[in-house]
């Protein structure tokens with residue numbers, strides 16, 4: 087009888103989790119009318135030739151379920167690009183899966199491989215979707231901060247500390263290079279160092295490479311896909327959101343060797359089953375007819391980075407131009423000693439420019455007086471934002 091009188095209890099599985107900082111800051115920017123340089127999304131539309139192809143499929147029968155792993159034309163194009171840019175031959179049928187944005191790819195990958203009690207290494211600042219997914223799988227996150235050289239504003243990977251954090255229980259290391267928010271990228275030497283660290287262990291790698299095509303100053307993206315030893319134990323997740331100026335389409339993909347892709351698909355098929363058909367068909371058509379689309383992206387965003395940095399040259403912010411991504415980190419230490427979270431909110435309200443604090447992505451704050459600003463905006467918006475920031 088007692089059990090009949092019991093009230094349902096919401097015994098939260100993630101009791102300490104707040105709403106994502108991106109939702110919080112975008113909402114604040116929206117309600118205060120501030121320029122939203124917080125959440126990372128472009129202020130411009132995808133190429134017209136792309137939206138025309140999506141429209142074509144919306145009006146020509148492309149509206150029913152796509153195959154569970156993704157439409158074959160899109161998987162083929164992803165495979166061709168992977169061969170051309172990362173020199174890795176992947177099997178179109180068994181080693182690439184189209185997913186609902188990188189977020190679903192990351193979530194499905196984590197659920198597929200992490201068991202209760204497994205340890206998962208994250209590099210701080212760590213994108214906010216990783217740890218909740220690890221915890222829902224029963225895993226335990228171990229945080230390894232990037233190394234910050236304060237005078238140069240450089241954030242580098244502390245491979246020694248990462249190695250020291252590994253135990254027999256380490257199941258997965260999650261990496262994100264090009265790195266959001268710092269723009270840090272990996273070199274070929276970094277890949278070899280990582281291979282030395284994981285060699286002989288059962289540890290898998292999950293590489294979030296959503297900024298793979300936004301990398302500056304003539305540098306190349308060193309995907310884990312390039313490295314024969316790393317490839318065997320890697321799931322590499324990426325997104326068309328950043329690349330095609332279409333973050334709202336939530337179109338991503340996961341590349342992994344066949345045995346790992348098979349496990350990934352077991353989760354993917356019951357997380358979402360398949361991804362929006364007209365979007366996949368439209369993107370496949372567009373990339374088929376514009377195979378060099380990717381090649382102009384670095385220059386496109388490098389011009390925006392340079393403009394934003396030049397406009398801030400006489401401000402009181404200290405910074406080093408980002409090496410990748412569409413984010414610029416600015417050190418406000420000469421302006422105020424306020425903490426980054428309250429300052430980001432206050433400046434959204436009072437200065438009219440939204441930004442993202444770095445400390446929220448860290449288990450233990452170490453990023454000091456730094457905020458992240460998104461420069462994927464039209465030049466007029468960047469000029470207005472810089473004008474406001476220069477007054478601070």
Ligand code: PMP
Pocket residue numbers: 126186187188189190213262266294296324325326327333336337338
């Ligand atoms: N990882 C990182 C590092 C990101 O910055 C983002 C946001 N764009 C994502 C994953 C999520 O990508 P998507 O919007 O395709 O889910």
Ligand code: GLN
Pocket residue numbers: 106108109124125126127266
């Ligand atoms: N990846 C985007 C950023 O870093 C935000 C994505 C989201 O809002 N969840 O700003």
